[in-house]
Amino acid sequence: MAIAAGFAWLTFPPPRFVLSPSFPDGTIPGVLHVHSTRSDGRGTVDDIARAAAGAGLKFVVVTDHGDGTRAPDPPSYRDGVLCLDAVEISTAGGHYIALGMPKAPYPLGGEARDVVEDVKRLGGFGIAAHPDSPKAELSWREWSAPFDAIEFVNLDTSWRQQIAPAFQNRVTLPTRILARRMLSYPFRPAESIASLIQPTRILDQWADLASRRRVVIIGGADAHAQIGLKLADSAETGRPSIPIPTYDSSFRTMSVRVQPERALTGDAVSDATLVLAAIRAGHLYTALDGVAGPPVFELTATNSAGTAREGDQLPTGGPVTLRVRSNAPPAFSTAIWNGAALLSGDHHERDVSVTAPSGAGVYRVEIRSTGQTPSVPWVTSNPIYVGMRESLPVAARRPPSQRQPLLGAPARTMWHVEQDATSLAAMDLIAAANPANGTVSSQARLRFGLSTGAPLGQYAALVVNLMSGLALSDRITFTVRAEQPMRISVQLRSDRDRWHRSVYVDTVDQERTVYFDDVRPAAGAGSDKPPRAEIRSILFVVDAVNTKPGTSGRVWITEPTLER
Ligand SMILES: [Zn+2]
Ligand SMILES: [Zn+2]
Numbered sequence: 001m002a003i004a005a006g007f008a009w010l011t012f013p014p015p016r017f018v019l020s021p022s023f024p025d026g027t028i029p030g031v032l033h034v035h036s037t038r039s040d041g042r043g044t045v046d047d048i049a050r051a052a053a054g055a056g057l058k059f060v061v062v063t064d065h066g067d068g069t070r071a072p073d074p075p076s077y078r079d080g081v082l083c084l085d086a087v088e089i090s091t092a093g094g095h096y097i098a099l100g101m102p103k104a105p106y107p108l109g110g111e112a113r114d115v116v117e118d119v120k121r122l123g124g125f126g127i128a129a130h131p132d133s134p135k136a137e138l139s140w141r142e143w144s145a146p147f148d149a150i151e152f153v154n155l156d157t158s159w160r161q162q163i164a165p166a167f168q169n170r171v172t173l174p175t176r177i178l179a180r181r182m183l184s185y186p187f188r189p190a191e192s193i194a195s196l197i198q199p200t201r202i203l204d205q206w207a208d209l210a211s212r213r214r215v216v217i218i219g220g221a222d223a224h225a226q227i228g229l230k231l232a233d234s235a236e237t238g239r240p241s242i243p244i245p246t247y248d249s250s251f252r253t254m255s256v257r258v259q260p261e262r263a264l265t266g267d268a269v270s271d272a273t274l275v276l277a278a279i280r281a282g283h284l285y286t287a288l289d290g291v292a293g294p295p296v297f298e299l300t301a302t303n304s305a306g307t308a309r310e311g312d313q314l315p316t317g318g319p320v321t322l323r324v325r326s327n328a329p330p331a332f333s334t335a336i337w338n339g340a341a342l343l344s345g346d347h348h349e350r351d352v353s354v355t356a357p358s359g360a361g362v363y364r365v366e367i368r369s370t371g372q373t374p375s376v377p378w379v380t381s382n383p384i385y386v387g388m389r390e391s392l393p394v395a396a397r398r399p400p401s402q403r404q405p406l407l408g409a410p411a412r413t414m415w416h417v418e419q420d421a422t423s424l425a426a427m428d429l430i431a432a433a434n435p436a437n438g439t440v441s442s443q444a445r446l447r448f449g450l451s452t453g454a455p456l457g458q459y460a461a462l463v464v465n466l467m468s469g470l471a472l473s474d475r476i477t478f479t480v481r482a483e484q485p486m487r488i489s490v491q492l493r494s495d496r497d498r499w500h501r502s503v504y505v506d507t508v509d510q511e512r513t514v515y516f517d518d519v520r521p522a523a524g525a526g527s528d529k530p531p532r533a534e535i536r537s538i539l540f541v542v543d544a545v546n547t548k549p550g551t552s553g554r555v556w557i558t559e560p561t562l563e564r
Pocket of ligand 2: 033035
């Protein structure tokens, strides 16, 4: 037994290097992605703040699961730690963390691309969470959506990937690494969690995006202070759990070091503004304090156009000098990357300068630990974008050449309403005069009342039956408004299946176009793309995905028109 214990000690992850800050880098340490008792975490926000203070952190971003309709708590200082309230939203394309957002006017959910759009409209900053989660439905999959940041490492995912399966599957013979880490966790918790971080391809996927647009790189703790024995990253109560890793050990494992524009003052509201602005700007790096700490780090890029720091942009202007300063232990290895390509690696000095050729580049730095296998990324910087021409992927669409109205005199279409057994729907077809220009337009008005209770498929819909499918058109265009901001789902229905695309509806008239090659199958639909000739009706649906049960109101659809 003593021999076995002695052997286990030899296989422990190395104790963390204790470093002295060699220069002030102007950053403050904090942690993002923390769950409290408000969702599936073990502790209150006070417990979390206390653990953060103990770990030397200055701010915490609490991200309980939700749909954005709970008004966020105002920023506060607890135990000297700035506590920010944010939300982790479940979408059909994975989890999305939204910071700096007011209470949403309707439940955020449904397709990931729509939640990204809603968070942006509400002024929030969104982080695509744990793209490497072993649970497919939790991992971020909507890579073409214009999200603001990507969680390149998630401690909870690392932990679950390697430790939790043994508990969940009642494995009787744990793997060697599991045995080692469970033995070492009580003695070196932060080192043990840090050592579980595995290489992923997330930063390669990030590099592909970053060649076209800014995407902030950020580490998430995803701290719950417990693991449910039936794995579920959603609000569930009453299931058995084990209370590790603790908040304290998670917070000592990894920190996000943000560089505010000026020193914090102790006023929670103005300090929150500074911290959020720094996160939005990518003025931050992520450090594994469980490997070495406290870190200091600085990356700058200089060319004839000037000097830029992490997260910022620089116009092209001849060769670029990249300078990295840190207090890395000599054995650690500093590498400078241009996107997914290594520009220069294996540096062991604390002050490294490398020249990159002129032209565009996206430069970031990774300092890896050595002396343990696999090595782990001790410091991961944000990039400096040199000569970037930002291009959001906007599909070029040609203007329509043919139009077929679905409402009004020339239209020979049949309109009606549909609803579930408990909700109400009524329709008025009206000719609306526009006094501004003397025109009259055809309008369909939906009056709806979704029944109260839990979301159980409540819906109310305006439906137009088609005479001859959609083979002769490629889109539907309409003008829409509602009494309150909402999201409605435009659906194409065949005899068997449905395809949908949701659109935001404001309180003032706005035009919307839904392209039929951009709709996605509803659950159970047989094919990815709708068989246009077989579409029998188009529905404008208010449903419990984005409307709270018990809500009633009116939606006006003006001049719905098929086009090609
Ligand atoms: Zn999650
Ligand atoms: Zn989470």
